[in-house]
Amino acid sequence: MANYVVGISGGSGAPYTKRVIEGLVQAGHDAKLVITDAGRRVFEIELGISLTGNPASDTTTLNESLDLGSGAGSVELFEQRNVAATIASGSYECAGMVVLPCSMGTLARIAAGVSSNLLERAADVAIKERRTLILVPRETPLSLIHLRNMTAVTEAGAIVMPAMPGFYHHPEKVQDLVDMIAGRVLDKLGVDSTLLRRWRGVEN
Numbered sequence: 204m205a206n207y208v209v210g211i212s213g214g215s216g217a218p219y220t221k222r223v224i225e226g227l228v229q230a231g232h233d234a235k236l237v238i239t240d241a242g243r244r245v246f247e248i249e250l251g252i253s254l255t256g257n258p259a260s261d262t263t264t265l266n267e268s269l270d271l272g273s274g275a276g277s278v279e280l281f282e283q284r285n286v287a288a289t290i291a292s293g294s295y296e297c298a299g300m301v302v303l304p305c306s307m308g309t310l311a312r313i314a315a316g317v318s319s320n321l322l323e324r325a326a327d328v329a330i331k332e333r334r335t336l337i338l339v340p341r342e343t344p345l346s347l348i349h350l351r352n353m354t355a356v357t358e359a360g361a362i363v364m365p366a367m368p369g370f371y372h373h374p375e376k377v378q379d380l381v382d383m384i385a386g387r388v389l390d391k392l393g394v395d396s397t398l399l400r401r402w403r404g405v406e407n
């Protein structure tokens with residue numbers, strides 16, 4: 204199947220990330236991950252999954268901690284300073300990338316083309332190669348700087364998809380809200396999943 208890059212930065216939203224990685228693998232895709240130092244910090248706070256920064260052992264930890272089912276896909280994590288990794292090159296075959304969560308710091312650096320780590324470089328590559336790039340920020344309230352950076356990345360071709368679940372499907376538990384965002388992200392990446400409930404309309 205296909206390679207998808209998942210960049211994980213230090214915003215709040217690790218439960219979404221977990222669900223999207225699981226959805227990719229369960230659909231038979233290969234999830235290529237890169238996580239920032241702040242991303243690891245928040246990942247541990249929100250999910251209790253402790254990543255050390257060592258790509259080999261962190262890949263093992265994720266394979267053991269995530270609910271990957273019998274999916275035919277795989278999980279591979281790259282070190283955030285490894286700008287020589289495959290995903291740093293435009294020649295690498297990749298169906299799309301999501302930055303989930305996308306901290307306002309990472310958003311700003313992507314908007315400015317800074318590429319100071321592997322996550323930002325992979326996002327820069329997605330933009331220059333005109334590939335699908337989804338950024339999922341979570342911040343409130345939004346400053347003018349945040350809004351301008353979101354405008355800049357949108358003008359460059361990225362899709363800003365804030366983590367804003369709706370209530371029209373009558374969610375009963377937090378996981379329902381998580382699945383709503385994860386399902387929308389997977390759908391935008393073109394990945395089949397059972398998470399997305401499409402609105403069927405109401406009679407009058």
Ligand SMILES: Cc1cc2nc3c(=O)[nH]c(=O)nc-3n(C[C@H](O)[C@H](O)[C@H](O)COP(=O)(O)O)c2cc1C
Pocket residue numbers: 211212213214215239240241242244245248305306307308309310341342
């Ligand atoms: C528990 C926790 C939650 C955070 N939540 C957010 C958030 O929702 N959005 C955000 O932009 N930054 C958030 N931050 C701050 C970022 O982690 C911080 O700005 C960091 O420098 C981002 O680094 P990165 O872009 O390299 O991942 C949070 C930090 C912590 C510790």
